[in-house]
Amino acid sequence: MRYLVLSDIHGNWPALEAVLEEAPPFDRVLFLGDAVGYYPDGDRVLAWLEEVGAECVLGNHDAWLLALDRLPxxxxxxxxxxxxxxxxxxxxxxxxxxxxxxxxxxxxxxxxGSPCDPLEYVDDLAVAREAFRCAENRLAFHGHTHLAGAFLELRGPRPWVRYQAFPEGGELLLPPSVRALLNPGSVGQPRDGVPGAAFALWEGDEVRFYRVAYPVERVAARLEEEGFPPWLYQRLLLGQ
Structure with a gap:
């Protein structure tokens, strides 16, 4: 089974379209949260996720939208x-x-976010070590940081943890002795300095990371059309 792994689309429909045009064939979709927020087309993103029967978990923006009547x-x-x-x-x-x-x-x-707390950013080695302690799974997929990469734990009496970034794509083969916290990066708003839409494909012990370009001017037109702040477009140009 080959899985398309997506996270943090944030209503950026042109970015998702580019992913679907460029992704190799896949069988099912895994979505790691934040379908809404930032960009205007959250409705189209949700409709597509439902249409393809994606396996989805909540992100913080999704939860905030659902709880708006109880939040400032x-x-x-x-x-x-x-x-x-x-x-x-x-x-x-x-x-x-x-x-x-x-x-x-x-x-x-x-x-x-983290297996310990879905709202926690897994963004350094100390947090990753604690995250591994909160999950028994060999593989955990997470988003939230908008950074494509993997925390890897080599099992043993004193587990060793390291981080490998994949801002421009790459391949990761996982030996049986390794556990991993894998982040495909953000489809809708990358923050690792590389513009484009990020995603991953998972099959067995192999995870491939991808970054694809798309016409961000289409997003700029949607932002202007709906009166959204222009800094949202500038972030896409910088990959921040």
């Missing part, structure tokens, strides 16, 4: 989420609300 409505992020919620159908909201914080697929754990 200040700042650009919350204003965007409120705008998106007004435009989501009851079906889309129900689909989003059905996502759990964590789930397992073929023995791999799916979570948005």
């Amino acid at each position: 409505q200040e700042g650009a992020v919350m204003e965007i989420l409120a705008w998106q919620r007004e435009r989501l159908s009851p079906r889309a909201l129900s689909f989003l609300a059905s996502w759990p914080w964590q789930k397992e697929v073929e023995g791999a754990l799916l979570v948005h």
Whole structure:
């Protein structure tokens, strides 16, 4: 079984379209959270995830959108989420609300942040070591940081953890003695300095990381059309 692994689409439909055009054939989709937020087309993203029967877990933006009536409505992020919620159908909201914080697929754990806390950023070795202690799975897929890469743990009496970044793609083969926390990077808003849409393919002990270019001017046009702040476009140009 070959899985297309996606995270942090954030309503960026042109980026997702590029992924689907460039990705090699796959059997199923794993989505690690944050379908909404930042960019205008969260409705189209959710419709596609439901259509393909994606295995999905909640991200922080997804959870914030669902809980907007209980959260302060200040700042650009919350204003965007409120705008998106007004435009989501009851079906889309129900689909989003059905996502759990964590789930397992073929023995791999799916979570948005850390296995210890789905809202925690796994962004350094200390956090990664604790994350490995919170999960028994050999493989865990996460997003949230918008950084493509893998924390690898070599098992033993004193486990050794290292990090390998994949900002421009690459291949990772996992020996039986290694556990991994794998982040495919962000489809909709990468933050590792490399523009483009990031994703991964997982099959057995092999994970391939990809970064594909797409016409970001289409996103700029959508932002202008809906009156979104222009800094959202600038971030895409910088990969930040």
